Amino acid sequence: MGDRRITNHPILQFSEGEIIHFTFDGKPMEGREGDTIASALHANGVKVLGYHFMTKRPRGFYCAIGNCSSCLMIVNGKSNVRTCTAPLKSGMIVETQYDRGVPDDV
Amino acid sequence: MMYEIDLAVIGGGPAGLMAANTAAEAGAKVLLLERDGHLGGQLVKQTHKFFGSEEQHASMRGNDISTMLGDRLGSFGERVTVWKSATVIGFYEDGVITIDHNGIYKKVKPMRVVVATGASEKFLSFPNNDLPGIYGAGAVQTMMNVYGIRPGQRVLMIGAGNIGLIVSYQLLQAGVSVAAIVEGLPHIGGYAVHASKVRRAGVPILTSHTIVRADGAESVESATIAEIDRGWNVIQRTMKTIACDVICISVGLTPLAELLWQAGCKMRYIPSLGGSVPLRNDCLETTVKGVFIAGDVSGIEEASAAMVEGRLAGLEAAASLGFKSERYCEERNDCMEQLAALRSGPTAEKIRSGLACAECR
Ligand SMILES: Cc1cc2nc3c(=O)[nH]c(=O)nc-3n(C[C@H](O)[C@H](O)[C@H](O)COP(=O)(O)OP(=O)(O)OC[C@H]3O[C@@H](n4cnc5c(N)ncnc54)[C@H](O)[C@@H]3O)c2cc1C
Numbered sequence: 152m153g154d155r156r157i158t159n160h161p162i163l164q165f166s167e168g169e170i171i172h173f174t175f176d177g178k179p180m181e182g183r184e185g186d187t188i189a190s191a192l193h194a195n196g197v198k199v200l201g202y203h204f205m206t207k208r209p210r211g212f213y214c215a216i217g218n219c220s221s222c223l224m225i226v227n228g229k230s231n232v233r234t235c236t237a238p239l240k241s242g243m244i245v246e247t248q249y250d251r252g253v254p255d256d257v
Numbered sequence: 258m259m260y261e262i263d264l265a266v267i268g269g270g271p272a273g274l275m276a277a278n279t280a281a282e283a284g285a286k287v288l289l290l291e292r293d294g295h296l297g298g299q300l301v302k303q304t305h306k307f308f309g310s311e312e313q314h315a316s317m318r319g320n321d322i323s324t325m326l327g328d329r330l331g332s333f334g335e336r337v338t339v340w341k342s343a344t345v346i347g348f349y350e351d352g353v354i355t356i357d358h359n360g361i362y363k364k365v366k367p368m369r370v371v372v373a374t375g376a377s378e379k380f381l382s383f384p385n386n387d388l389p390g391i392y393g394a395g396a397v398q399t400m401m402n403v404y405g406i407r408p409g410q411r412v413l414m415i416g417a418g419n420i421g422l423i424v425s426y427q428l429l430q431a432g433v434s435v436a437a438i439v440e441g442l443p444h445i446g447g448y449a450v451h452a453s454k455v456r457r458a459g460v461p462i463l464t465s466h467t468i469v470r471a472d473g474a475e476s477v478e479s480a481t482i483a484e485i486d487r488g489w490n491v492i493q494r495t496m497k498t499i500a501c502d503v504i505c506i507s508v509g510l511t512p513l514a515e516l517l518w519q520a521g522c523k524m525r526y527i528p529s530l531g532g533s534v535p536l537r538n539d540c541l542e543t544t545v546k547g548v549f550i551a552g553d554v555s556g557i558e559e560a561s562a563a564m565v566e567g568r569l570a571g572l573e574a575a576a577s578l579g580f581k582s583e584r585y586c587e588e589r590n591d592c593m594e595q596l597a598a599l600r601s602g603p604t605a606e607k608i609r610s611g612l613a614c615a616e617c618r
Pocket residue numbers: 267268269270271272273290291292293296297298299300303306307308343344345346373374375376395398419420423424513551552553554558559560561562563
């Protein structure tokens with residue numbers, strides 16, 4: 152899969168943010184300061200973020216700005232997190248979501 | 258706890274930033290609410306230089322414009338409060354707006370509101386259109402230009418409007434190959450300058466073509482495209498399969514107007530403005546008194562128009578509260594003239610007729 156980070160760009164400069172460690176379905180992964188959960192996963196080659204609760208078809212992100220709910224995952228045990236806008240934090244436990252999830256306060 | 262302020266501006270894109278700046282300058286106490294962790298809206302990811310005149314910051318790059326407008330807000334001190342990571346989730350008939358601010362639920366009752374929530378991307382229906390690897394053009398732009406991550410290795414772009422053309426060019430700049438740009442219409446919708454840039458780089462633009470289906474096990478591996486006739490029917494013998502790991506959908510935007518529906522604004526479906534838009538008067542006030550609009554949510558145009566609309570809405574919202582400087586008339590006329598100039602010319606005919614349908618007294 153390899154790293155997908157852009158290092159050479161005619162206009163933009165991306166500062167090499169500090170490395171942030173997290174896990175995805177138990178596997179240790181690295182992201183960068185400034186990443187969202189989805190951008191960090193994408194940089195690691197992960198495109199499938201969850202499965203539709205009824206059809207069980209794979210889902211990835213679509214809008215990447217928090218409009219469409221295509222990127223819902225379980226983060227630190229909390230389901231239905233919009234990973235395209237949620238900032239990546241050190242030690243996060245990120246998991247694929249296969250169902251509707253459970254509401255916060257149940 | 259209920260916060261009470263003069264003006265709440267919902268959305269920190271170019272329209273909202275201008276509205277907040279202008280109203281604060283007139284003397285109003287402003288609260289700016291932005292869902293993202295940063296200000297700038299769509300502008301943040303636009304790395305190309307803008308068209309237009311100097312007043313609309315032409316030849317600056319979108320990302321620099323948003324930084325400049327955000328910085329200016331800081332100069333008003335306590336008069337301006339900015340809440341980032343603050344999503345407005347409800348707009349009630351008694352004027353209360355409810356907000357999820359970093360996970361904390363808050364209520365605000367502003368005297369006036371400017372809604373500048375922008376737009377969301379339209380989608381296309383075709384078999385397997387839910388496969389991971391099928392992304393909106395804005396999403397691809399966000400991944401590349403905000404997070405510095407390539408969306409894939411080989412992209413098929415659907416749509417040859419300005420956005421499809423610009424994002425294709427930006428993909429090339431980021432070192433991603435673009436297999437082709439597919440456009441259903443018999444002609445290219447975007448500006449010729451953008452089209453010739455991508456063509457020169459060797460990307461074919463296939464007009465009168467459509468995507469027939471996508472295929473792949475867990476994510477996109479290929480797309481089937483074909484020529485279409487005048488009735489938009491697929492010409493079977495022209496079908497061909499293109500290997501790609503990303504399909505980028507760029508078929509237009511539609512106003513993000515849920516909050517205006519909730520507030521009870523009268524809406525009208527106007528296709529040339531991108532979908533359902535609120536009726537408004539010449540102060541950009543909707544049919545609900547005290548609720549103003551600006552930018553893409555009032556009809557899909559461009560950042561330049563969004564900024565002038567934001568300035569006008571901020572000016573009028575403040576004026577309706579009594580914050581009216583002696584330069585008010587001058588400023589208002591300037592906004593009107595700039596908008597008229599931006600909307601002149603044959604390509605803006607659609608916008609002009611759409612806006613005429615959205616007017617109310
Ligand atoms: C690829 C591309 C290229 C473009 N090129 C040009 C160009 O060359 N020249 C030009 O003039 N224009 C260009 N545009 C268009 C321009 O970017 C948009 O018209 C402009 O950004 C619209 O401004 P806005 O403030 O209305 O909306 P946006 O920029 O979309 O901002 C809306 C803001 O509201 C926030 N928001 C939404 N809902 C809520 C909520 N419930 N609570 C809190 N906040 C919320 C969003 O997070 C966002 O920050 C381009 C657009 C794209 C996508």
